[in-house]
Amino acid sequence: MDTINLDKPVVFNRKIVHIDMDAFYVSVEIRDNPSLANKPVAVGGKSDRRGVLSTCNYIARKYGVSSAMPTSVAKQKCPNLIVVPGRMDIYKAVSSQIKEIFELYTDKIEPLSLDEAYLDLTYSSKHKGSATLVAEEIRAEVYRKTKLTASAGIAPLKFLAKIASDQNKPNGQFTIAPEHVMDFIESLELRKIPGVGKVTQSKLKNLGFRTCGDIRQVDKHYIIDSLGKFGSILWDRCHGVDNRDVEVSRVRKSVGVERTFEHDMADKALLVSIIQEKLLPELERRAAPHLKVRKMNKLGVKVKFGDFQQTTKEKRSECIDLATIENLLDEALERGKGKAVRLLGLHIGLDAPNQHITQLRFPFD
Secondary structure, eight states, rough: OOOOTTSSSOOOOOOOOEEEEEEEEHHHHHHHHHHGSOEEEEEEOGGGGBBBBBEOOOOHHHTTTTTOOBBBHHHHHHHTTTEEEEOOOHHHHHHHHHHHHHHTTTOEEEEEETEEEEEEEOOOGGGOOOHHHHHHHHHHHHHHHHHHEEEEEEESSHHHHHHHHTTTTTSSSEEGGGHHHHHHHHHHHHGTTTTOOOOHHHHHHHTTBBHHHHTTTTTTTHHHHHHTTHHHHHHHTTTTTTOOOOSSOOOOOOOEEEEEEEEOOOOOOHHHIIIIIIIIIHHHHHHHHHHSSOOEEEEEEEEEEETOOOOEEEEEOOSOOHHHHHEEEEEEEEHTOOOOEEEEEEEEEEESEEEEEEESSSSSO
């Protein structure tokens, strides 16, 4: 049986903070338009144009509204929902402000998106090395300068810091001290571990696993056989193993484009026309700067059908080739068994660079 050596206590000596802005896009909109306060608000596209929500505030969430939900569905759940268009330039500017605040406390920052990031405070001397107090100060400084609230999670492991930041949302924080890590993990529900989506959660439930403690009772190879590569990661997490560092630089692994249609499309010829005239030129434009310094390793097509089921077909390729794209589209459509298409996307994979690794800019562009 592959186990962790329980005779030798695990030493947790890192201090990692995950900071997550509360309903970021919507909070910016309410800040800039106070008349929206205390109302259900979302940022997204119009319901009559197949729009999708980017995010919503906590009032809207009480009605069952969520990010990535079609605006039309959200309106059915919450008839009084106010949907405003996004202003990405404003969100990026505010995100840059927040990054500047982070830099006052550490230079080890790993942004995950415009509104969340990991900070490594292991060697911070502020507040006598208390990451909990530093996180409180950071959140207070973010509010002072932006009038926006943030939540934080503090833990010795990255995945636990991310989970902890969700414990007392909104506008709160939660600390998992080193001496409490294993007890916290023991009763932690598997669905809360990053990477455990609905499909994996259902599979785990069918196998009789609900908490990390359940996983710790079985052999690692059984979990790997049941879940594949992710099974190894899950088993490690359940045993308090997460050796990932806060990465100051990250490397893009893919480039893609996609388009959601106003009306579902079933005509393959029309889909190919959209690929040729719209998606392919945009993909080539976005990929060009990356392909100057790195090699392409795969080509893929993503299709989301009218019932929201989606499929992705990929093939190893070193060039963007229309014939290959059409073949992949055929395979994807075949999986849909005649269903009309709601969304169509193209993407390429990129080899890991040997050099030219650039500092990730915050926010993303």
